[in-house]
Amino acid sequence: MHWADVAANALSHKGAKHIVSTGITPSGEFHIGHLREILTGDMIARAARNAGLDVEFVFIVDTADPLRKVYDFLGPEYEQFVGHQLGSIPGPDKDGNPDWTRFENEGWTYGDHFLKPFLQALEQIGVRPRIIDNLESYQNGRFDALSKTACDKREDIREAIERISGRELAEDWFPWSPLDSKGSLDGVTVTGYEYPLVHWKDSHGIEGSSNLTKGEGKLPWRIDWPAKWGWIGVTCEPFGKDHGAAGGSYATGREIVQILGHEPPHPLTYEWISLKGQGAMSSSAGNTIGPIEALELVPPEILRLLVAKSKPNKAIEFDTGMSLVNLADEYERLAARDFSTELADEELSRRQRVQIEDAAGAMRMAVVQEGETAEATAVTFRHLALLAQTKSTDSGVWDSLRKAGAIAEPTQALIDRLDRMRSWIASKHFPLEMKISVLEAPHAQALAALDEDEQRVLEALASKLAICTWDAEHIGAAIPQTAKDLDCSPKSGYRAAYAALMGKERGPRLAPILAEMDQGTICALLNDCVKSLQQS
């Protein structure tokens, strides 16, 4: 069973109606790692729907969280906002300074700045959660009743946190963080409580009162989370391994939510996605790949497959080079399989059966449109990468594929894919390994590997290509024909050509590549190769 189905199965034992929740703090650029949170939730919800449950998927944006520090991508002016809530301060402009104009005219906040592009990416990926803005929820009184309970039962909560996390809370700890006289959550001391007011004294020596029902402050994280479960009615939530560890916020949350009078949701801990060779992604370290950026390179179903194919407790190493090519090709292979026929085979061992079921499950989760069956495009990414590099126009690519009998007419999916392929090739992410390059000077080692026949073929090829009509068709015919004229196998023609032009034993189809290049240059290179062979 696919991991999402396992989770859905667990939910089905607890009831028929469910709310699967996810949440992210919009403190910086969203990246692929955040996508795992959202996609994990989306896939559980999808699996639960498949299992006939009534399920809603929500995404809580933690706009009530404070700005922790002036990140590297922010200008020094943000110093004044440290401790202020992300949903109440202006977003950065392109220089990293507060964009007051948009803030005052459109109410464009720091949270919006990072959230909106992410939501656009989610749309493309086929994820459409109900968005809950946490700061608004506080201001609209959603947390009112639960905040009151938390303040009333603060000793029970304190005991739970101290026991489970093993840390000691300060004497003046209080389960409500009031906003101070300047709107910051930092450095405020609670001096008293009479519902709905929490009295405080701030770091400037000013005293005041915070109204719980109006969101003039927030619950600290370890209480904020279970309180959300409570008022939203969350029954299932995936979260990163940081929250999942013993003594972590899920462990305290599951007890606190009961103190608040609700049941804890079904948990699912997932591992991080790291960027190959660079450790965990972190916005401030700048080693991130955003979902938008990734979507310029590959279609959304491939990003979905990345998350769908790995069990949540497996760390994922991501990179935009060869791993992405392999992932994309894997998608194609999976799309081409007929799982129901495979499963009909009664000879299958239990193990083989599980493997096929998991692959089928992963594909159900990977397709963008729920319920659709993935369609193989009949062209692997490798092949498309090749065509995109050798054909300067799209119609050239389609002609080649038609001639090969791979397609009749390009589908929208394929057109779309070629677009992304072209931007991938143009980007810094495209792997060198996939790049087609013709040598500029003879490659002695590769030439030395040729046997006598192949060397003769190379010589003949040099003169033959010099008089060849310079188009793909004629070049393509000339290579094997030259070999045959000398009573050698067509293979020796290719071997000779690859050794001379690319310094390798094999490679991509030569003819279309050569046709795009200058005949004189190619022939000069071939002649140089012949000369270097004669000298040795």
Next chain:
RNA sequence: GGGCCUGUAGCUCAGUCAGGUAGAGCGUCGGACUUUUAAUCCGAUGGUCGCGGGUUCGAACCCCGUCAGGCCCGCCA
């Protein structure tokens, strides 16, 4: 200090919850294709399941210990 996760073929991983002859995909190698040679098809190759003990007729799987990597016990997906 306490706790969690991971360790299985060259690589990525299934299989561990319900113990019963080690599984996939990729890669590699070989063959086919008289001409799309990074393609496609067919075939083969490949593992003392991190290590040591224990329980059992039988252990990758359960128990104890141990090593290695990652993470948590302020905040972080």
